[in-house]
Each structure stands twice: as structure tokens, then as C-alpha cells.
Amino acid sequence: MKHDKSKSKWEAFNEENDHPVEEGSVSEEANESSESKLAGELEHPDYTSLEEKLTESEQKAHENWEKVVRITAELDNVRRRAQRDVEQAHRFSLEKMITTLLPVIDSLEQAIQLVDKDANAAMYEGLALTMKLFVDALAKQGVVQLDPIGMIMNPQEHEVMTMVDSPDAEPHSVISVFQKGYRLHDRIIRPARVVIAK
Numbered sequence: 001m002k003h004d005k006s007k008s009k010w011e012a013f014n015e016e017n018d019h020p021v022e023e024g025s026v027s028e029e030a031n032e033s034s035e036s037k038l039a040g041e042l043e044h045p046d047y048t049s050l051e052e053k054l055t056e057s058e059q060k061a062h063e064n065w066e067k068v069v070r071i072t073a074e075l076d077n078v079r080r081r082a083q084r085d086v087e088q089a090h091r092f093s094l095e096k097m098i099t100t101l102l103p104v105i106d107s108l109e110q111a112i113q114l115v116d117k118d119a120n121a122a123m124y125e126g127l128a129l130t131m132k133l134f135v136d137a138l139a140k141q142g143v144v145q146l147d148p149i150g151m152i153m154n155p156q157e158h159e160v161m162t163m164v165d166s167p168d169a170e171p172h173s174v175i176s177v178f179q180k181g182y183r184l185h186d187r188i189i190r191p192a193r194v195v196i197a198k
Contacts, residue, residue, distance in 0.1 A: 091185055094141050099189060102182060105134055109180070138182075146181035146192045148174045157181060159191040169197035 108131045115124045135145055146157055153160060153172045161178055169175050174194045181192030 091142070092187060094143075095184055095187070095189060098138065098141070098143055098182065098184060101138075102190060105131070106179060108134065142185045143189070144183045146183060147177060148181075148192055148194060149177055150174065153194065153196045157183070157188060157191055158194045158196075160196055161193050162195050163198045164195055166197040171197055173197050 108127060112124065112127045112131060115127060117124045138145070148154070148158055151174050152170070153174060158174065158181070164175065166175050173196060174192075175197050176195040178193040178195070179190075182189045
């Protein structure tokens, strides 16, 4: 009797709250969902689909490897280029300053040529010594003076002003220098202006 009363109260409660529950319905739904999950977990892909996935993965890995190799090569090139640019900047940083000093050297050379050695020996010696100190200081910075008298004309280093008949000189050899040239390391700052034999 008590069991029937409690059962009827439970049914009444469910009807009032619109929750009709049949005995065993909750556990059956739970069982069905757990069985479907287990079935999904237990299903294994077949060999061909696994092989396709493996092939795709290998292709992606190969593509990524090629990208890494390409990017590494590009980075090495950029690094080398930057290092070369820095080295060039260090080597040739003095070029502008040396170019501005060349007219001073030219003036000293002209003064040495105009001074009479016998009448003004002390002045001549002072100018020659100053010129030597100037050229030596430039040489310490990698600057070489080009004074090509007697050499065969080199278009990389010499600028021909004129050609003159000279039976004693070898053809295309430099017989006179109007203006000396200068080279910084392996770069010509200013070519020597010369007169060559025909």
C-alpha cells in the first residue's frame, strides 16, 4: 500500500511538472549513447585511407622542408650581402675625404715645380717633405699615388689628354703626366691625366 501511494505521488509530481518518465527510459538512452560512442571509438580506418593520409603528410613535410631550405639560403645571402656592404663601407669610407684633399696635394705639387731649387733650397725641401708626409699618410689609409711615366697606357687608370710623336718612346707609353692619379685599395678615385706617345 505504501509502495503504491509513493508511486502514485511520483506519477502525480511528474504530470504536474510535465516530466513524464517511464521506468528505465533514462538508463536506456544513456546506454544507447555510450554504445554509439564505443562503436565510434572502435571503428578503425582502412589501409588505403591511412596510406593516403600518410602520403599527404609526407608531401606537406617535404614542402615545409623545401621552404625551410629556401628561407635559410635567402637568409645566408642577405647576411653575406650585409657583411660585404659593411666591409665595403669600412674600406671606402675615406673616399669622400680623400677626394676633397686631392686639390691640396695638386697645389703642393705645383708649388714644388715652381720653386727654384737653387735660389730657395729651404723652401723646396720643406714643400717636398710636406708632400712626402702627405702621400705617406694617405698610403697608411690604403691610398696609392699613380705616377705612370714610362708605363703603357692603361684605360682603367689613365685618362689620355693627348698623343705626341716621340721616336724614343714606345707607342702608347706615357711620356708626361699632367695630373697624378689616386687609387683607394682596388678602386680608382681619380685617373692620372697623361700624354702618351703615338
